[in-house]
Every structure is written in C-alpha cells, then in structure tokens.
Amino acid sequence: MSALSQVRYKVRDALRRDRTFNHTIIESDSYLQGTHSIHPNELDVSHGPVLYLEDISVSFDGFQALNNLSLYIDDGELRCIIGPNGAGKTTMMDVITGKTRPDSGQVFFGQTMDLSQMAEHDIATAGIGRKFQKPTIFPEHSVWENLELAMKTDKGVWHSLFTVLSAEQKDRIEEVIEIIGLQALYFSKADLLSHGQKQWLEIGMLLMQDPRVLLVDEPVAGMTHQEMDRTAELLTSLAGKHSVVVVEHDMDFVRSIANQVTVLHEGSVLAEGTMEEVQNNQKVIEVYLGE
Amino acid sequence: MDSFHKKAVPQEAINMLLNYLFPHFMHKDTGGKWLISLLIAITLLVVIFNFFIPESSALHIPTYMVTLLGKYLCLALLAIALDLVWGYCGILSLGHGAFFALGGYAMGMYLMRQIGDRGVYGNAELPDFMVFLNWHELPWYWQGFEYFSFTALMIILVPGLLAYVFGWMTFRSRVTGVYLSIMTQALTYALLLAFFRNEMGLGGNNGLTDFKDILGFSLQADSTRIVLFTLSALALISGYIASRFIVQSKLGKTVVAIRDAELRTRFIGYKVEDYKLWIFVFSAMLAGIAGALYVPQVGIINPGEFSPLNSIELAIWVAIGGRGTLFGAVIGALLVNYAKTYFTGALPEFWLFALGTLFIVSTLYLPQGIVGLFSQFKNKQQKQSAKHGALQEETT
Numbered sequence: 001m002s003a004l005s006q007v008r009y010k011v012r013d014a015l016r017r018d019r020t021f022n023h024t025i026i027e028s029d030s031y032l033q034g035t036h037s038i039h040p041n042e043l044d045v046s047h048g049p050v051l052y053l054e055d056i057s058v059s060f061d062g063f064q065a066l067n068n069l070s071l072y073i074d075d076g077e078l079r080c081i082i083g084p085n086g087a088g089k090t091t092m093m094d095v096i097t098g099k100t101r102p103d104s105g106q107v108f109f110g111q112t113m114d115l116s117q118m119a120e121h122d123i124a125t126a127g128i129g130r131k132f133q134k135p136t137i138f139p140e141h142s143v144w145e146n147l148e149l150a151m152k153t154d155k156g157v158w159h160s161l162f163t164v165l166s167a168e169q170k171d172r173i174e175e176v177i178e179i180i181g182l183q184a185l186y187f188s189k190a191d192l193l194s195h196g197q198k199q200w201l202e203i204g205m206l207l208m209q210d211p212r213v214l215l216v217d218e219p220v221a222g223m224t225h226q227e228m229d230r231t232a233e234l235l236t237s238l239a240g241k242h243s244v245v246v247v248e249h250d251m252d253f254v255r256s257i258a259n260q261v262t263v264l265h266e267g268s269v270l271a272e273g274t275m276e277e278v279q280n281n282q283k284v285i286e287v288y289l290g291e
Numbered sequence: 292m293d294s295f296h297k298k299a300v301p302q303e304a305i306n307m308l309l310n311y312l313f314p315h316f317m318h319k320d321t322g323g324k325w326l327i328s329l330l331i332a333i334t335l336l337v338v339i340f341n342f343f344i345p346e347s348s349a350l351h352i353p354t355y356m357v358t359l360l361g362k363y364l365c366l367a368l369l370a371i372a373l374d375l376v377w378g379y380c381g382i383l384s385l386g387h388g389a390f391f392a393l394g395g396y397a398m399g400m401y402l403m404r405q406i407g408d409r410g411v412y413g414n415a416e417l418p419d420f421m422v423f424l425n426w427h428e429l430p431w432y433w434q435g436f437e438y439f440s441f442t443a444l445m446i447i448l449v450p451g452l453l454a455y456v457f458g459w460m461t462f463r464s465r466v467t468g469v470y471l472s473i474m475t476q477a478l479t480y481a482l483l484l485a486f487f488r489n490e491m492g493l494g495g496n497n498g499l500t501d502f503k504d505i506l507g508f509s510l511q512a513d514s515t516r517i518v519l520f521t522l523s524a525l526a527l528i529s530g531y532i533a534s535r536f537i538v539q540s541k542l543g544k545t546v547v548a549i550r551d552a553e554l555r556t557r558f559i560g561y562k563v564e565d566y567k568l569w570i571f572v573f574s575a576m577l578a579g580i581a582g583a584l585y586v587p588q589v590g591i592i593n594p595g596e597f598s599p600l601n602s603i604e605l606a607i608w609v610a611i612g613g614r615g616t617l618f619g620a621v622i623g624a625l626l627v628n629y630a631k632t633y634f635t636g637a638l639p640e641f642w643l644f645a646l647g648t649l650f651i652v653s654t655l656y657l658p659q660g661i662v663g664l665f666s667q668f669k670n671k672q673q674k675q676s677a678k679h680g681a682l683q684e685e686t687t
Contacts, residue, residue, distance in 0.1 A: 119562070120557045
C-alpha cells in the first residue's frame with residue numbers, strides 16, 4: 001500500500017501550484033551561489049529558526065486570546081514560555097498544531113511549511129509533537145502499545161492493518177521505555193500508572209514520534225519534587241536534537257531548565273531573554289512575578 | 292501442590308492443541324477459541340441430528356429449528372458488526388439495521404428474479420407486485436440481479452457505499468457521540484419511509500416475498516435449509532476471525548485509541564476520519580452479508596427491517612453480551628433472540644417488558660455485559676488462588 005500512497009503523494013506534489021522544477025536547479029553548488037533548492041514538503045531550517053509565528057491574532061467570541069503575537073523558535077533550542085492564566089499560552093500551541101486557525105498572521109514550520117494550511121495529522125507527521133496539559137494517554141492500552149502507536153511510521157489505514165513490528169522498531173520502543181524509566185511496567189495498562197508516570201509516558205510517546213519540535217504543556221503539574229527533577233533532566237537532555245518549547249507555571253522548574261524565557265501577557269510577547277533578564281524586567285515584575 | 296499440577300496438564304494440552312488449530316492472532320482470545328469450537332460442534336451436531344437421524348426418533352432436530360438457529364447466527368454476525376464500531380471505535384450506530392436490510396434487499400431482488408414465470412401473474416420478466424402496479428418494464432436498478440455473482444457483489448457494495456458516503460460526510464465534519472447516534476437513527480428511518488413507497492419499485496409495504504429457489508435449489512427443501520444454516524455458521528465464524536484479525540492489528544489498536552482519546556490520536560499523526568470510515572464501512576459490509584443470509588431463511592424482506600427499533604434492539608444485544616469483546620456480542624445476540632422466541636411464544640405481551648428489564652439490569656449491574664461477569668468471576672478465582680498460594684508458602 002505504501003507504493004500507492006507514494007504515487008498519491010507524487011501526484012499531489014506535481015499538481016501543486018507553487019511547485020519547483022528540480023531539474024532546473026543545480027543541486028550541488030546551489031548553496032555557494034546563495035540560492036538553494038526549495039522542497040515544499042521538507043523541513044528547511046537554513047535560516048536558523050524552526051518555528052515562525054508572525055503577527056498571530058486569534059479571538060473567541062470577542063475575547064482576544066492572541067494579539068499580534070510574534071515568536072521565533074530556533075532549531076534545537078529549549079524555550080520556556082511563562083505567563084499568567086489567560087495569557088494565550090495554550091491557544092498559541094493550538095495554533096501551531098492546527099487545532100485552532102489564526103484569524104490573521106502566519107505560522108511557518110521552517111521556511112516552507114505553512115502550518116495554517118495543514119491538517120492536524122499532517123502537522124504531526126511533519127515533525128511537531130505536542131503534550132497536553134492534562135496527561136492524555138491511551139488508558140486501555142499497555143505502556144508498550146502506547147509507544148507503539150506513537151511511533152514514527154506510515155500511519156495509513158491499510159498499512160496499519162498488516163504491519164508487524166520490526167526488530168529495530170522494538171529496539172526503539174525499549175530504548176524510549178528506558179529513557180522515561182518505565183522498564184518495570186512494559187505491559188501494564190496505562191490507566192493504572194501514577195500521575196507522574198502518565199506524564200512521562202506522554203513524553204515518551206512524543207519521543208517515539210521523533211519530532212523536530214516538542215511542545216510541552218505544563219509537564220510537571222501535580223508532580224513530586226523528585227519527579228520534577230527527573231523531568232527537568234529529561235527535557236534538557238532532549239534539547240539540541242529537538243527544539244523543546246515548554247509552557248509552565250512552576251517558576252522553580254522554569255529556573256532549573258531554561259536559558260531562554262518568553263513571557264506572554266494578554267496574547268502577546270511581553271519580554272524575552274534569559275531568566276535573569278526577564279526577572280529583572282520592570283514590566284514583567286508588575287504583571288507576573290511581583291506576587 | 293501435586294493435585295494442582297495434575298489438573299494443569301490436560302488444560303495446557305488443550306491450549307496447545309487450540310493454539311495449533313487457530314491462527315496466531317487468536318492465541319490470547321480464549322473466549323473466541325471456545326466460541327468457534329462450540330459453533331463448529333453445534334453445526335455438525337445439528338446437521339447430523341437433522342439429516343441422518345430418522346424423523347420418528349426423539350433425537351431428530353426438526354428443520355424449522357435448523358432454520359431458526361440459522362436466523363440466530365445471522366443476527367449474531369450483525370451483532371459482531373455493531374460491536375466493531377461501537378465497542379471498539381466508540382461510534383454508537385443506531386442505524387446498523389439499515390445495512391443489514393440493504394444486504395437483505397439485494398438478496399431478495401435476486402430471489403425475486405429467480406421466481407420467473409411461477410408468480411401469480413405468470414410474468415417471466417416482472418415480479419408480481421410490478422404487474423400489480425401496472426409497470427411494463429423492469430426498473431434499471433433491477434438489472435443484473437438475475438445473476439448470483441452480481442448480487443453477491445451488490446450485497447457487499449450497496450451497504451458499503453452507503454456507509455462510505457454517510458461516514459465520509461459525518462466523520463469529516465467531526466460529528467461524534469450522541470449526535471452521530473441520532474443521525475444514524477435518522478438514516479435508517481429515512482430509508483424505512485422510502486422503502487415503504489411503492490414508487491421505489493421494491494415491493495413497498497409488503498416487501499419481497501414468495502421466494503421459490505436459490506441457485507436452482509428449492510428454498511423449501513430440507514437440504515437447502517441445512518446448507519443455508521451451515522453457510523450462516525461459516526459466515527459467522529469467518530466474520531469473527533476477520534474481525535479478530537482487525538482488532539488485534541495495529542489498525543484495531545488505533546481504533547481503540549480513537550475511542551479513548553481522539554485528540555491524542557490526531558496529534559500523534561493519525562488521520563482519524565480515515566480510520567473511522569474504514570471500520571464503519573467494513574462493519575456495514577458485514578451487516579450486509581448477515582442480511583443476505585437472513586432473508587432466504589425467513590423467506591421475506593420488508594421495510595420493517597429498517598425500523599429504528601430493530602437497530603436499538605441490536606444495540607441492546609451487544610450491551611447485554613458485553614461490548615468490545617466480539618464474542619460477547621455473539622453471546623448477547625443468541626441469548627436475547629432465544630429469549631425473544633421463547634417469550635413471544637409463551638407470554639407475547641410480556642416480551643417488551645422483559646427486554647426493557649434486561650437492558651436496565653444489564654446497564655445497572657453488568658456494565659461489561661455477561662462476558663464481564665465471567666471475567667469478574669475469573670479475577671475473584673485468581674485472587675483466591677493467589678491467597679491460597681501465599682498461605683501455602685507461609686506454611687512451608
């Protein structure tokens with residue numbers, strides 16, 4: 001079936017209005033000439049940032065959730081986003097993952113992929129993974145199955161019907177189970193895990209997707225201090241290979257992982273910088289940290 | 292400890308034998324293995340006791356009983372179809388009877404064409420009701436139904452196509468839950484009204500009946516009835532195995548994931564609509580096959596089969612048997628239909644009350660249905676034996 005989907009993909013690609021003709025571009029030394037070939041379906045981070053949000057506005061029934069928000073996330077960086085309740089943090093994630101469409105503004109993944117035009121599942125396969133605020137895992141499936149379902153592979157219906165796990169895929173699942181520290185719970189139902197374990201499992205599912213960008217919404221809500229430390233370790237170890245965007249309320253936690261912090265307030269960026277800079281910013285102290 | 296081992300050995304041997312006989316994806320499905328073994332045994336016994344034991348003997352199974360059993364088996368296949376979409380994908384379809392009826396109508400059209408000039412009016416080309424309505428030629432959609440192979444194709448394609456169109460529109464606009472249930476109910480009701488009309492050219496109110504033979508074999512003959520019963524059993528068994536294969540595959544796991552956390556599934560990169568549509572269409576096709584096998588055994592198909600009540604009753608069978616287990620659906624369908632036959636004979640006024648009570652009791656006390664009762668019992672036993680084992684360890 002993958003052959004058929006390949007054909008479908010090629011046809012769709014050939015019919016694109018913005019299609020580029022690769023044979024007219026000389027691949028090898030295009031970089032030297034300053035013009036390089038554009039592949040609309042491949043992630044292009046040649047300019048640095050992996051996520052571009054420009055002048056995004058979203059309103060719900062007159063409430064302005066995002067107000068001309070502009071934000072750039074660099075490839076491989078670990079970014080924390082803080083802000084009081086209603087600052088638009090979750091809405092921002094919704095816009096990036098395609099759950100909410102912006103009223104105006106642009107969201108781009110790399111140079112070429114316009115996220116506002118893509119369906120949720122296409123965005124996910126393109127390489128953006130998301131962890132929800134409340135841990136959402138598949139309760140009736142085992143830890144192993146949860147990870148298996150999240151794995152980066154062909155996610156078409158017919159492929160799923162006949163696929164069998166390969167040895168490498170099994171190794172990958174085991175590897176991730178070790179990273180999230182749930183070795184003892186391979187085959188237990190995910191519903192029976194503790195709250196913290198569910199959070200880790202969800203992060204593990206993100207890892208199985210092997211995304212370029214991880215959006216993590218409140219990863220330590222309801223965790224004990226030890227669990228928090230482990231989560232911090234996990235997230236910092238992921239940065240570099242992936243870009244990680246963490247939305248968090250817990251200031252201690254943010255302090256322990258962040259080098260770059262963005263403060264949101266009333267739907268737009270209030271301040272940006274290192275934790276120290278942000279903490280000393282007069283505006284930030286007024287609206288958020290001054291408590 | 293010794294007695295425990297003695298008991299375990301034959302059980303292990305049986306398990307090994309069953310695993311050898313069944314495909315790998317059924318190895319963990321104890322209920323399914325038992326169900327299929329039982330079905331095969333019952334089918335063989337029924338055939339033997341009907342065909343080879345003389346009618347004078349007390350052991351003889353009369354043919355009407357065989358047909359009744361065949362009918363139950365078709366309804367059990369329909370229950371599996373609903374369990375796939377409801378128990379596994381969380382789509383409570385209250386219109387699954389429509390797909391069943393469409394499969395039945397396709398078969399009915401073939402059987403009507405088989406009558407030929409043996410009808411009351413003796414018209415070789417037109418079925419009786421068309422002559423009665425003063426129609427002069429066969430409508431276009433009746434063409435092709437004189438061939439069995441074409442009919443067999445339509446039995447699968449017509450319900451499948453309806454499910455595809457309906458599912459494509461509803462799943463794409465992300466209609467879920469009770470709204471979807473209401474829409475499926477409306478779908479079957481709309482079809483009920485349409486099929487009641489004489490202009491539909493499908494027999495209107497009376498439906499299609501007076502069938503004579505199928506593939507040249509008389510429908511009244513005992514041997515045909517036995518074959519139809521056996522085919523129903525085979526259809527049920529293969530339907531069960533196919534459904535089990537789907538449920539055990541990654542597709543099945545994804546479908547359950549959609550049931551439990553649709554948003555999560557979407558954000559992992561699955562196109563949820565495609566999965567829902569696939570399972571919905573497959574289920575509709577299964578229902579169509581069940582309907583097609585049902586009609587030659589009961590000898591009639593009329594718009595009453597589209598009645599919303601039928602589809603609701605179907606949901607009750609699955610709920611009582613146990614959702615999301617497949618064999619639970621079969622058990623539920625067989626039990627409730629047997630009870631229905633018994634009560635409508637013995638206490639006709641009482642049946643609807645009994646059905647209602649059964650439904651209330653099963654939702655209140657058996658949320659997992661009859662199958663859930665088994666697993667509860669098993670859990671208790673396991674706990675007890677664990678306790679027993681712990682005690683023994685303490686003493687040694």
